[in-house]
Amino acid sequence: MLEDSKPKNFYNIGISYVKADAETRGRFSLSKENQIALLEEAKLKDFEGVFVVSTCNRTEIIGFAEHPFQLISMLCKHSNGSVEEFAKVSYVHKNQEAIHHLFRMGTGLDSQILGDYEIVGQLRQAFKLAKQTGTTNAYLERLLNNVMQASKRVKNETKLSSGTTSVSYAAVQYLIKNLPNYDAKNILVFGLGKMGKHTCKNLAEYTHNKSVTLINRTEDKVDEFVKEYPFIKKAKFNYLSEEVTNCDILIVSTGAALPTITRDTIKTDKELLILDLSVPANVSEEVKNLKNVTLVNVDELSKVTDETLAVRKQEIPSAENIIEIHKQEFNEWLNHRRFTPAINALKQSLETIQQNEINFHKKKIENFDVDQAEAITSRFIQKITTQFVKHLKEEETSVNQSIQVMAKVFGTNLETIDAKNH
Numbered sequence: 001m002l003e004d005s006k007p008k009n010f011y012n013i014g015i016s017y018v019k020a021d022a023e024t025r026g027r028f029s030l031s032k033e034n035q036i037a038l039l040e041e042a043k044l045k046d047f048e049g050v051f052v053v054s055t056c057n058r059t060e061i062i063g064f065a066e067h068p069f070q071l072i073s074m075l076c077k078h079s080n081g082s083v084e085e086f087a088k089v090s091y092v093h094k095n096q097e098a099i100h101h102l103f104r105m106g107t108g109l110d111s112q113i114l115g116d117y118e119i120v121g122q123l124r125q126a127f128k129l130a131k132q133t134g135t136t137n138a139y140l141e142r143l144l145n146n147v148m149q150a151s152k153r154v155k156n157e158t159k160l161s162s163g164t165t166s167v168s169y170a171a172v173q174y175l176i177k178n179l180p181n182y183d184a185k186n187i188l189v190f191g192l193g194k195m196g197k198h199t200c201k202n203l204a205e206y207t208h209n210k211s212v213t214l215i216n217r218t219e220d221k222v223d224e225f226v227k228e229y230p231f232i233k234k235a236k237f238n239y240l241s242e243e244v245t246n247c248d249i250l251i252v253s254t255g256a257a258l259p260t261i262t263r264d265t266i267k268t269d270k271e272l273l274i275l276d277l278s279v280p281a282n283v284s285e286e287v288k289n290l291k292n293v294t295l296v297n298v299d300e301l302s303k304v305t306d307e308t309l310a311v312r313k314q315e316i317p318s319a320e321n322i323i324e325i326h327k328q329e330f331n332e333w334l335n336h337r338r339f340t341p342a343i344n345a346l347k348q349s350l351e352t353i354q355q356n357e358i359n360f361h362k363k364k365i366e367n368f369d370v371d372q373a374e375a376i377t378s379r380f381i382q383k384i385t386t387q388f389v390k391h392l393k394e395e396e397t398s399v400n401q402s403i404q405v406m407a408k409v410f411g412t413n414l415e416t417i418d419a420k421n422h
Helices: 022-028 032-044 068-078 083-089 096-106 118-133 138-157 167-178 194-206 219-228 237-246 285-289 307-314 316-364 370-394 396-410 414-420
Strands: 009-016 050-054 058-065 090-094 187-190 212-215 232-235 249-252 272-276 293-296
Touching: 009 022, 009 068, 009 096, 022 058, 022 083, 032 050, 032 068, 032 118, 050 118, 058 068, 058 096, 058 138, 068 083, 068 090, 083 090, 090 096, 096 118, 096 138, 096 316, 118 138, 138 316, 167 194, 167 272, 187 194, 187 237, 194 212, 212 219, 212 237, 219 232, 232 237, 285 293, 307 316, 316 370
Parallel strands: 187 212, 187 249, 212 232, 249 272, 272 293
Antiparallel strands: 009 058, 009 090, 050 058
């Protein structure tokens, strides 16, 4: 168990598209079951606040620990990645750097495609899962709240998310730019999760292709979806291999832990383009060796650029200004949270001295005016505590030292109080 007496720092450890390719990210990817198992372990070991984000572009653990290795070892334990591999492609952010990283992530500045806001929903879901498991705290709750406020403002007040750019959008743009007769091709979309739905919607919006077939393990979902998009044909999961044989383009968005398309699935010699939108990869490595197959993964699709990205880049300074406002707001709350218990303890110590002195003078002085003495000394206490609050706000770097001095002078448990409030 973590000892309460040892200082804990706020960390953000993980891997992302910046240093790790899709294959490596796949090894560190965490299924929902593994995320829950990791959170349960954190809870068992008394970590004060932890949540996990695992998407096609990144896997991160955010929370408090004595040392980042405690979080890293949990990630490696519950994924297929190793500590050695993590060290080569990872990042570790601490305290203010970790806070800043979370703001950048939540506003789309750290997305593989600049301004992609899919991460916002993923962050919400990650925090919700941690809350249900019981591994969140007031610090994380407040921080996420500030990040979401900044995210909303960036989306509404800047053009950072102007136009449509996402992996599913990039997949459709790839077809448009690389296949002259893409509207005449038979397209099979395999998987109807969030990515699959977005892909179908983008096909409807940006192409005139009427030969789109949708296949999914759970057929009820397909029935509901095709009501909204009648041009899309439904196929039964049992006939996956036959449908792959009939198509020219296969878009895989199954989001499974293991490959859903293998060499055995492909029983055709005709030219086949496969776009794999899943991380970890859902198209088996051996498929690459088939001469008639062209396989394109998430990283290659994310290179698809468009004029909107140029507009988005111009909006980065505006987005960063909004981040600074909300980050400062959080830090003000954090500092206030740190020294308020100490100020209250100081006030109690002064009030004890006040009562002892008034009781002493009541015995010594005849007709001693207790009310007047209390009024005067209470004003002194208020002025002293106000002065300390002002000092702590202005001298941010000396908060710990100031609290230690207060503890020694007034004999309070201020250091213990501060340690508990980070």
